[in-house]
Amino acid sequence: MKKKGSSKGVRIAIVGSGYVGLVSGICFAEIGHSVICVDNNKEKIKKLKKGLMPIYEPGLDKLLKKNMKNGRLKFSDSVKKAVPVSDAIFIAVNTPPRPDGSCDLQYVEAVSREVALSMNGYKVIVEKSTVPASTGQKIKQTVKIYNKKNLPFDVVSNPEFLREGKAIGDFLKPDRIVIGVESKKAEELMHRIYAPVKAPLIVTNTETSELIKHASNSFLATKISFINAVANIAERVGADIKDISLAMGLDKRIGGRFLDAGIGFGGSCFPKDVLAFIHMAHEEGIDFKLLKEVYGINESQRMTVIDKLKDIVWNIEGKKIAVWGLAFKPDTDDLRNAPAIDIVRELLKFNAQVCVYDPVAMDGFKKILGKEKNLKYAQAMTAVKGADALMLLTEWEEFSKADMKKVKSLMRVPALIDGRNLYDPAKMKKLGFLYRGVGRV
Ligand SMILES: NC(=O)c1ccc[n+]([C@@H]2O[C@H](COP(=O)([O-])OP(=O)(O)OC[C@H]3O[C@@H](n4cnc5c(N)ncnc54)[C@H](O)[C@@H]3O)[C@@H](O)[C@H]2O)c1
Numbered sequence: 001m002k003k004k005g006s007s008k009g010v011r012i013a014i015v016g017s018g019y020v021g022l023v024s025g026i027c028f029a030e031i032g033h034s035v036i037c038v039d040n041n042k043e044k045i046k047k048l049k050k051g052l053m054p055i056y057e058p059g060l061d062k063l064l065k066k067n068m069k070n071g072r073l074k075f076s077d078s079v080k081k082a083v084p085v086s087d088a089i090f091i092a093v094n095t096p097p098r099p100d101g102s103c104d105l106q107y108v109e110a111v112s113r114e115v116a117l118s119m120n121g122y123k124v125i126v127e128k129s130t131v132p133a134s135t136g137q138k139i140k141q142t143v144k145i146y147n148k149k150n151l152p153f154d155v156v157s158n159p160e161f162l163r164e165g166k167a168i169g170d171f172l173k174p175d176r177i178v179i180g181v182e183s184k185k186a187e188e189l190m191h192r193i194y195a196p197v198k199a200p201l202i203v204t205n206t207e208t209s210e211l212i213k214h215a216s217n218s219f220l221a222t223k224i225s226f227i228n229a230v231a232n233i234a235e236r237v238g239a240d241i242k243d244i245s246l247a248m249g250l251d252k253r254i255g256g257r258f259l260d261a262g263i264g265f266g267g268s269c270f271p272k273d274v275l276a277f278i279h280m281a282h283e284e285g286i287d288f289k290l291l292k293e294v295y296g297i298n299e300s301q302r303m304t305v306i307d308k309l310k311d312i313v314w315n316i317e318g319k320k321i322a323v324w325g326l327a328f329k330p331d332t333d334d335l336r337n338a339p340a341i342d343i344v345r346e347l348l349k350f351n352a353q354v355c356v357y358d359p360v361a362m363d364g365f366k367k368i369l370g371k372e373k374n375l376k377y378a379q380a381m382t383a384v385k386g387a388d389a390l391m392l393l394t395e396w397e398e399f400s401k402a403d404m405k406k407v408k409s410l411m412r413v414p415a416l417i418d419g420r421n422l423y424d425p426a427k428m429k430k431l432g433f434l435y436r437g438v439g440r441v
Pocket residue numbers: 015016017018019020021038039040041044092093094095107110111128129130131160161162163164268269
């Protein structure tokens with residue numbers, strides 16, 4: 001663990017202004033750096049220039065306005081313009097999965113090329129996107145090829161560990177900062193960038209840094225699949241997974257986080273990162289069977305709520321099913337790989353009449369599912385009116401505070417499928433619900 005350097009402001013360009021790029025850019029401005037956030041989505045940049053947020057992330061809009069006002073935060077749709085006036089260029093573009101599970105690095109390559117073509121002196125190119133080990137070497141090779149004047153540069157790996165919904169806190173007060181570097185000069189600049197952030201700093205080589213990210217996400221995914229596998233056993237023998245998780249988690253060697261049973265992990269990171277890690281290992285001649293199982297358990301876990309629904313309502317055809325929660329987790333509008341997408345599609349396949357509600361993700365859901373005659377959107381209480389079942393798929397705080405007595409009175413059949421173990425089974429049963437949680441009876 002190293003000590004960080006002086007905190008003099010650094011000129012930073014962030015290429016890719018999505019969840020990670022925007023949070024990083026806005027937070028870097030907040031800690032005193034001069035930041036240009038770049039994106040090739042012109043509409044997004046137009047919106048941002050007007051001070052409008054293209055994503056939902058608690059607290060980010062305030063910091064955006066504050067740092068635009070103090071002049072430390074700017075936006076551009078041009079890498080060509082941003083690179084010459086920046087010392088560090090962060091690549092924060094998407095790295096989606098290809099159909100074979102490998103990580104699609106075409107956007108990382110495109111940005112590396114553009115940066116190389118726009119250089120006017122020494123630059124530190126920072127890989128912020130989640131990428132397989134050795135990507136840094138590929139970026140280096142690409143920049144060398146396109147940087148015709150042979151200008152000096154360094155490539156650094158600096159993976160991001162923020163969680164959507166809690167991104168600002170995670171960025172400004174992280175558990176650790178990981179930096180993979182090959183030169184002292186680049187290391188010093190990274191020290192200056194992160195000097196105002198109080199967190200343990202791990203400085204290592206690029207490949208180690210890249211691997212830390214995939215290993216960390218895969219380990220967290222493993223914890224989730226493990227507890228879900230245990231939950232399925234608990235359910236059959238009459239045990240309670242909440243108590244199991246609590247007792248296991250109090251063991252400091254295990255830790256209580258990421259031990260919540262439910263409908264599994266989703267989002268833009270865990271599923272793709274687990275797949276990419278399996279693929280990367282395979283390319284190195286290693287069959288990462290453990291992670292294959294982690295992924296498989298997660299895939300089947302989301303459909304267990306359909307079996308629970310059938311168990312109560314018998315045939316799903318023609319039944320009115322209310323769904324609360326669409327985003328892959330609370331406090332975000334992110335629907336990438338959200339279990340709700342697969343679950344609602346399955347309900348529609350059975351010709352159910354589905355009425356969904358989410359506090360912020362309904363517009364996004366409409367774009368994904370398109371027009372479906374059996375799919376309606378409504379506010380929470382309207383969705384449950386006359387329903388044969390309510391399925392809780394995202395544990396938004398709003399749902400934990402809902403008047404469940406009223407919910408029960410509005411439903412035709414009070415079947416409650418709690419995919420996130422949000423409610424107390426005893427209380428729900430007392431209210432008259434036919435309750436099914438995950439890993440508890
Ligand atoms: N979302 C998270 O919670 C999270 C957390 C940690 C790490 N990551 C990783 O960070 C990376 C970015 O993830 P994200 O969720 O922010 O993605 P995102 O899809 O929200 O944002 C990516 C942005 O990059 C832009 N882009 C793509 N190609 C570009 C180009 N050539 N020039 C300029 N802009 C370009 C896109 O328009 C988009 O706005 C991924 O590798 C992801 O795995 C994400």
